[in-house]
Amino acid sequence: MPSKVLSLLSRISRRKVDIVAPAFCRYFQTSGFQMTKVSSSSSWMLHNSPTGVFVNFVFFSQVGDRIPSVDLFEDLPTNKVNLGELTKGKKVIVFAVPGAFTPGCSKTHLPGYVAKAAELKQQGISDIICVSVNDPFVMAAWAKDQGTVGKIRLLADPSAALAKALDLTVDIAPLGGIRSKRYSMVVEDGKITSLQVEPDGTGLSCSLADKIKL
Template sequence: MIERGNPVPSVGIKLVTAAGVEDTMSDAALGQGTIVLFSVPGAFTPTCHVNHLPGFVANAAKLRAAGVDRIVCAATNDHHVMKAWGEAAGALDEIDFLADGNGALAEAMGIAKDLSGAGMGKRFARAAMIIRDGVVDAVFVEDAPGVTASGAPAILMALEAAA
């Protein structure tokens, strides 16, 4: 699993922003400034849609006030789904979305989770990271269902403790 001090792996991804969709590499997309990256098992899935993403949208201003330059949500979905999810959630003005359709970044980071039993294949585990200039500063992976360690309030607390 990716740890503090590790660089962001370089994997091809699609970055979905309010400006559109861009083919890029993960290390380029996550390489400048202070970034909070949170990963979810799937767009529109109940916990991701109702509990995880909304917390980051609601706390975007507080995260920025704590020094975060960008908030990025990653999922093992295609860019069409990620764009539709960002639009449906009203989140594209606050959050960028990283589409890791084949799960290559999830695997490279060591936070892939096999959800084949639920018919979802390999996905990102529910997690969050603080990344500073392309290097992981902190990693928070959920060890049980729900959103606690990787939610916006926990990330805010970690940022405040590090200040």
């Protein structure tokens, strides 16, 4: 059999991964596959050496999961903001964009949340966070350009730590490689209560401000 890669994407909750994945993978092990847990706790890889077949299972974050307690950066590399601490005891909107200053993000996604910021905060949202895999200086410049001060907090995820922890990365070579998929979520006291991920990772539909599910 020629070598090939099979990617199986599932929406099974992270909390069930360690129970479901091994049982599901045992089906493949009967055919000579070896199962290995890889980098994140929600990823598994099966490898069959004789045939050269790889099967990679990726389990995304889901409603009910805890928001990863990762450090993001606001304005400066020295100004860390821990997302776990930020969402503790609050109701927060977090949305991610593939890149600051990109057309869809600058003309549609971010402006939509800026326009609805006051309305959303009247409905009980304490903070609205925009995250992108950029350095904090770029995010600070973008915030100034978009007039987000007092409305939206723009936080940098320079190493894609949050995107990787959520298993919501996308490889966009023209933008420099690994970026965050476009999504929006509501987090209440550290728990994800609503999550919309763009089907293709970069489109502008379910993650827009007027589609947020409070």
